[in-house]
Amino acid sequence: MPTIDTGALEFAVDLARPVVAQSLSAPGQAIPIPAKLSEQLNAVLSNAMLDDVLALREKERSVSLETLRLTVR
């Protein structure tokens, strides 16, 4: 999986700028992030990482029957 091109995040930039501007004017106050922005950004990141997530899952959950039958004493 190639590294994400940040140029492809232009859609998010346009939506994020008003949120950060609002948070700067009200420090310590929680500013809601538009659902469209968080959903799309999450989707980009999740899709980019999907192969790694599946590979880790496969690796960690695959203990062979042969291994399970090894004896310790």
Place this chain on the structure above:
Amino acid sequence: MSLRYRFIDLASIADESELLGAIAPPASGMQAFALMGQPLSPFKHVVQHLRKIGAQTLLIQDSVRDPDFLAEHEAFYSKQHRVIPRLCWRLHAFAAAAPIVEKGKELTARAVLDFLDTVADPDRQYLGFVTIRPLRHAPIGASILPPPHLGDVTCLERFPVHIAGRAFYVSGTPYLQQDNAVGACAQASIWIALRTQMKRVGNTAYTPAELTRAATRYMAFDRVYPGRQGLVIEQMLEAIRSSGHDPLTLTCEHGVPGGAPITAAYVIEQAMPYIESGLPVVATLFPPSGGHAVVCIGRQYAARPIVDTTRDLKPLGIRYRVAADWIETLVIHNDNTGPYLTLGSGDPKSNVYCLEHARNLIIPLPETVHMTAKEAEQASLKAIAFSCFFFSQYDSTKPPRLKPETDIVLRTLLVRRHAFRRWALEDAELDPALKDLYRTLELPRLIWFVELHDAQLYDPRNPNTCSRIGEIVLDASADSLHGDVTLSARLSRHTLPSYSGPQGILLLDGGIEAEQLLALSSGVPGKSLAIPWE
């Protein structure tokens, strides 16, 4: 009625055989047994450990009905023709000197009680207990001794010990030697791991006999008693499952099974997050002499990283390394050699136990931990990218960014929510608004807590080092594939020093509401979370 207490001045005892002779009466036959060979190695190591932690006096308690040995006795020893006693001795270790008994006079109950009632600073002077079973080949029964270096051992608990109406306390990891009849190393290891967690998780105190029955309930390859043939890993998992825990089994093979050789660094990296969380890790070792199980209960840090496992998470471009790089050896309880020993890198062709012999790690997780430590680490990287993007948006002169500019170290641990809130309350460096939020945030019972440290500042040997420049809080009960795992993510400005913006930001999961962004007024580096359990 004879007094069931005696004192032994440990300093006056030259060797282990003399001590065993002083504890057990001649009729027991234990004195005649030569103190040599593998079975009595734990006894020797226990005595050496007592000396190392500063024990001066042993208060010997006779006729002890030890619940673990009573269960072993009922399961096996009571069925033998020759009478095997069912009572044990218990050695209580004190750093204080024993009372002097005049020559020709006998020790009185009053002298014992005066000693117990007047021990100064009992929390420091009481050094735990050792149960001596009436078994010549396996004398060490359920015992709790403090570790030699408290900071190295993370899997320990504070246990009350009652002697003659007085309550003393010992902080340590329970230890037991296999008796090679009711249980082998597998049961001893599981017993150690479960007994350590008993108070925290609230599980039942399973005896080795009960663990053997649970392990062989559905699958037995040989006779159950005497259980000299050990257990297969599948049976160990069944025994752990029956205790209400959810055993996670991890492989120590780095690449494809049977591919690249097992490395010490990889074993440490797999085990470290759980050990750091105070969760004992049962390691199955396979030296040429045959399989064996030990329990990893701590770790020893080096001044500098032992290995460099810096990696690049390609899709996000994040370069990071893990805190395990600083770990040199693991601290283990080995039921056939002794408590609080070290397990480091070595020659896998030798029979001397080393990390390269590890084939599997078994972690008896509490229920509802659905995400593994590595999955949590992976999810935290996504949260870091998400947060970096927002942080970079404060500087309109620069392009968006998904990765920190600083070299980062990740430290991952499972934390109980009460411990997290206590940490937030007590952490002096946390931003005040963040402190309030962390203390009032709705959280699951257990969370994965992933700390981001500045690699240049990180020094795990010094708990007062302020190198934490962010932290990700994840729902341990979530499924990483589903996606909704991040509860909060904070980054300090140290992660993007060339970008202008606030001192730090926090991204909060809004649950059914929208996610939220906070600009923070403080971003000074903080300390690591030290106590994951309350």
